[in-house]
Structures are given as C-alpha cells and as structure tokens.
Amino acid sequence: MDNGSSAGNTITLFAVGDVTARRIDYGEPPESLFAMVHDRLKQADISFCQLEANLSNTGCLQWRYHNTWYGRCHPDNVKSLVHAGFTVISHAANHSFDYGPESLLQTIDVLRANNIQVIGVGKNLSEARKPAVVERKGIKVGFLAYISILPAEVEAREDKPGCVPIRVSTYYESNDYAPGMPPKIITIPVEEDVEAMEEDIGKLRNQVDAVVVSMHWGMHHMPGAIAMYQPKIGHRAIDAGADIIVGHHDHMLKGIEIYKDRAIFYGLGNFAEETPWHLKPPPGVRGARTSRKYQQWQSEPGWERYGGPPDSRHSMLVNCTIGKKGIQKVSVLPLWINQRAEPRILPREDEKFQGVVRYVEPFCRELGTTLRVEGDEVVVWRRGASD
Numbered sequence: 001m002d003n004g005s006s007a008g009n010t011i012t013l014f015a016v017g018d019v020t021a022r023r024i025d026y027g028e029p030p031e032s033l034f035a036m037v038h039d040r041l042k043q044a045d046i047s048f049c050q051l052e053a054n055l056s057n058t059g060c061l062q063w064r065y066h067n068t069w070y071g072r073c074h075p076d077n078v079k080s081l082v083h084a085g086f087t088v089i090s091h092a093a094n095h096s097f098d099y100g101p102e103s104l105l106q107t108i109d110v111l112r113a114n115n116i117q118v119i120g121v122g123k124n125l126s127e128a129r130k131p132a133v134v135e136r137k138g139i140k141v142g143f144l145a146y147i148s149i150l151p152a153e154v155e156a157r158e159d160k161p162g163c164v165p166i167r168v169s170t171y172y173e174s175n176d177y178a179p180g181m182p183p184k185i186i187t188i189p190v191e192e193d194v195e196a197m198e199e200d201i202g203k204l205r206n207q208v209d210a211v212v213v214s215m216h217w218g219m220h221h222m223p224g225a226i227a228m229y230q231p232k233i234g235h236r237a238i239d240a241g242a243d244i245i246v247g248h249h250d251h252m253l254k255g256i257e258i259y260k261d262r263a264i265f266y267g268l269g270n271f272a273e274e275t276p277w278h279l280k281p282p283p284g285v286r287g288a289r290t291s292r293k294y295q296q297w298q299s300e301p302g303w304e305r306y307g308g309p310p311d312s313r314h315s316m317l318v319n320c321t322i323g324k325k326g327i328q329k330v331s332v333l334p335l336w337i338n339q340r341a342e343p344r345i346l347p348r349e350d351e352k353f354q355g356v357v358r359y360v361e362p363f364c365r366e367l368g369t370t371l372r373v374e375g376d377e378v379v380v381w382r383r384g385a386s387d
Helices: 030-034 075-084 100-113 191-205 229-240 351-366
Strands: 011-020 046-051 088-090 117-119 132-136 139-147 168-173 184-189 210-216 244-248 256-259 262-265 270-273 314-323 326-337 343-345 372-374 377-382
Touching: 011 139, 011 210, 011 244, 030 075, 046 075, 046 210, 075 100, 088 139, 100 117, 117 132, 117 139, 139 191, 139 314, 184 191, 184 229, 191 210, 191 229, 210 229, 229 244, 229 256, 229 262, 244 314, 256 351, 256 377, 262 326, 270 314, 270 326, 314 351, 326 351
Parallel strands: 011 046, 011 270, 046 088, 088 117, 139 210, 210 244, 244 262
Antiparallel strands: 011 314, 132 139, 168 184, 256 262, 314 326, 326 343, 326 377, 372 377
16 A cells, blocks of 8 residues: 655655754864764755754843853854754754843844754744745655743743743642652643644644644753653644654653654754853853752763763654655664764664663653664654554
8 A cells, every 4th residue: 555655755854852063162163063974964855953052143141040151152153054954943942042132033044044944933923933844855844843941031922032932830749748758740831822832733734744843841851751741732732733743952862652643752862962061151150050969960071071961972863754644654863972062873783772772762661652673773653553
C-alpha cells in the first residue's frame, strides 16, 4: 500500500535543541562550531534549532531579580548558523529579552538578512505568532514556536516585542503530614494562551502537509523530570493538528512520548550551547539562586567553556521523514558534546552511542515509548509499524 513514503515523495527534517554560537566572540572561525556535523546537517531538506542568545551588539542588560547577563553574542556569530544550514530557527527563549527589545529585534533582522526564518518572536504578539512555512519537493512543512519559561517582560504583547507565551500557574500541595517535606507541585497552563496556540495550529494545519511545534518549556538540569503542565500542552497541540512537538530548555535529554501516533520530545538537550561560565559577569549581577544543595553538580576542570552537569553531554538529533500524508517516520541520531560545546553524531559502534540510548531509554519507557536501534539511528515511531 502506498503510504506516501516511496522514493522521491519524501523529504527529511532535522531538528535539534539549544544553540548559542560564540566563536566570533572567542576570535575563532565560526565554521568550527559545527565542523563535526556540518556534512550530515547539509543532507537534510529542512533543519531546525532553538537559538538561546541574541545575535546583537545593541540594547542594555535588563536588571531583574535574577539577572541573566549571558544572553547576547556578536551578530556575526550568525555565520555559524548559516554554515550549518539551518532553515528555521525559534528564538522564543528565556534569554531573548536579556538585553531588551532593541537586542531582540536586531536578532530577528540578522536572521532574516541571512535567509533564516525565525519563529516565536516578533515586534509584537501578532508578528510573533506568525508561522514559518518551508516547501521542498512539493511538500510543505509549517513551524510554530511558544515559550513557558517567562522571566519578566519576555512575553510579547500587542504593542511590545517579545515571545509567544504559554503562561503557567504554579501551586503547591502538601504530600506529607510532616512540616517541611517536599510538596507536590501543580502546574496548570493558562487556558487563554493554550486556546491561542490551538487557533494558530488550526489555521496552519490546512496550509501544510506537516505541522512542527517548538516548545521552550520544562525543568532545567533535572534528569528525566517533566512538569505537570507539559503533557497537557503537548496533547492539546496534537489534538489541534500538530504532527510533532520538539521541546528544549532543559539542557539535557528528557523522555519521548507517542500520543495519537505523534511524537512529543520533552527535551532535546543542547546541540551547540557555548556557555561563557568561565567569564566574569558584569559588576552588580546576581548569580543563580539555586543552592548548591539542590543543584547537585559543579563544573569540572576543563569543562568551563561548556559548563553544566555531565548529563548535558548526551544529546540527539531528530530525523523525520515527511511525505504528502504527513510524517512517515521519526528517529534520532545520538550525539556527544565535547568540552568546546561541539556536537558529534555517534556511530553505533561508539560506546557513547549506547551511553546516550541507556540514558534516555528509562525516561521513554516511563512514557510508554519503546526505542529500536536500527543501524546508526534509533527509531522512535514509524507509520504503520505494529507494536
């Protein structure tokens, strides 16, 4: 039976997680960041990533209760993204407003000037909600992006630049009769924002063959943890017509759920996240509020340029086969990230390949998803495949 996936009738989409390119800032060739994956990335018809930091030399640091000063890098770092061949980029990120509206708007201009479509952000909420549509071989793929990680002023409004928000309310409920025990944390997405997302997806659904929804959400640096609100939003997006959800922000891999034959990636981890933790912040900037007791990790010697817990060295690239009847197959290519924040696609014979699979498999199993290793890829879902 023809399922729309015969040779010549499909295209390939690659999707990865968080990217911040700083090679120009370090005085290094921008092409070097993706040197080990460049040839493979170029094989995709469409490629997507999440941009964490502004590409800007304008604006000024926003002084919040918790300052994040590292959300900006020189605009010439766009050369790294161009060299990698990214087609569509979401900039709906919690760092997108670190240096205010001027910096965000310059980032949008820089991406567009380099023929990269940017989603999830805009000069106002209406512009930020506009999708990107890419056509290859007569197959159209639409992209939308949202964010639930919302420091002050990140969200766009009718007359204000920013990101497309899905706000979340948080409540705490006692789990034990003993005072001081950890509570149950209840997170509920704001219905108005979810309905706006559903409206966006519904409009796009009739224009394209596949809808990709990007979500900046979740709990960072917490292995395997998924907040209560995430499945609620993910399921509503798919019910509205999304074909795949690609999540990021966690900076480490999270589980994969198959809901109504659609894949939800709760966290793709980092892809090329150059974090300047080895540099001193500007005077007066407050550090992170998380205490060492709960952080559970410290940067290791030699890893200052790519800081974070060891778990963040595991990553993966989503590989989708798309036809006129939608997504036909979803697999992942395991990745390893080195001390210079450079990703490398792992062959099956590499012991790190199995390390990535062993890391993410229990999280997937909790969500009812079985991973199948086939050659150098790990198949997540295939149209028509029996369980």
